[in-house]
Amino acid sequence: AQTVTQSQPEMSVQEAETVTLSCTYDTSENNYYLFWYKQPPSRQMILVIRQEAYKQQNATENRFSVNFQKAAKSFSLKISDSQLGDTAMYFCAFISPRYNNNDMRFGAGTRLTVKP
Amino acid sequence: DGGITQSPKYLFRKEGQNVTLSCEQNLNHDAMYWYRQDPGQGLRLIYYSQIVNDFQKGDIAEGYSVSREKKESFPLTVTSAQKNPTAFYLCASAETSGGAFPFGEQFFGPGTRLTVL
Numbered sequence: 001a002q003t004v005t006q007s008q009p010e011m012s013v014q015e016a017e018t019v020t021l022s023c024t025y026d027t028s029e030n031n032y033y034l035f036w037y038k039q040p041p042s043r044q045m046i047l048v049i050r051q052e053a054y055k056q057q058n059a060t061e062n063r064f065s066v067n068f069q070k071a072a073k074s075f076s077l078k079i080s081d082s083q084l085g086d087t088a089m090y091f092c093a094f095i096s097p098r099y100n101n102n103d104m105r106f107g108a109g110t111r112l113t114v115k116p
Numbered sequence: 117d118g119g120i121t122q123s124p125k126y127l128f129r130k131e132g133q134n135v136t137l138s139c140e141q142n143l144n145h146d147a148m149y150w151y152r153q154d155p156g157q158g159l160r161l162i163y164y165s166q167i168v169n170d171f172q173k174g175d176i177a178e179g180y181s182v183s184r185e186k187k188e189s190f191p192l193t194v195t196s197a198q199k200n201p202t203a204f205y206l207c208a209s210a211e212t213s214g215g216a217f218p219f220g221e222q223f224f225g226p227g228t229r230l231t232v233l
Contacts, residue, residue, distance in 0.1 A: 004158075006158075009156070033221075035221065037224075042226070043204065043226070043227050044224065044226050044227070045206065045208075045224035046224075047221060047223075050221060091158055091159070103161065103164075103174075104149075104161075104222055106158035106159045107158050108156065108157055108158045109156075109157075109158055
């Protein structure tokens with residue numbers, strides 16, 4: 001079974017500082033995709049960043065970057081220069097085309113609070 | 117603008133009633149999904165559909181039913197058999213055919229909050 005684990009239920013960071021959210025996953029597949037979704041208080045799920053497992057280079061999107069460690073099955077999200085608008089639930093997600101290309105697995109989420 | 121709409125935003129149900137949550141997308145996506153979100157938990161898959169007139173059960177399908185008569189629409193019915201239906205429900209869609217990239221990325225609607233009175 002494919003599982004996704006987020007071990008930090010809640011985190012907080014001061015505005016303008018950097019924070020890292022952890023995610024680990026379990027799979028026997030070699031080809032898969034990983035995502036970080038953000039769910040602000042409005043509850044609208046928004047894609048933050050994605051990573052293809054066959055790419056060694058870590059994905060970056062402006063202030064958001066990932067540290068993808070395939071051997072360790074780790075996929076952490078780093079948020080630089082944190083802003084108040086980054087306050088949200090963050091979900092790590094996994095999908096494998098070969099296993100079941102319609103079954104995206106989500107972690108339980110990390111609630112991030114950015115403090116002024 | 118392309119996107120996914122869900123209605124209503126808030127829904128109240130009396131015990132023993134069936135209710136239907138609407139989900140419509142104009143992204144021309146083949147696949148559509150229904151998730152349930154409870155406090156402190158991630159998203160759990162209820163049903164998904166890869167193509168019109170076909171759908172599959174997810175992890176927690178008991179007490180729910182769906183239909184996919186049109187590509188754009190994937191309504192979810194919460195039946196009286198669902199013992200604890202109070203939750204936040206999210207609909208999503210994805211383009212999964214023809215080697216679409218980014219593969220599997222799901223686009224979400226704004227959600228429906230269902231409360232049983």
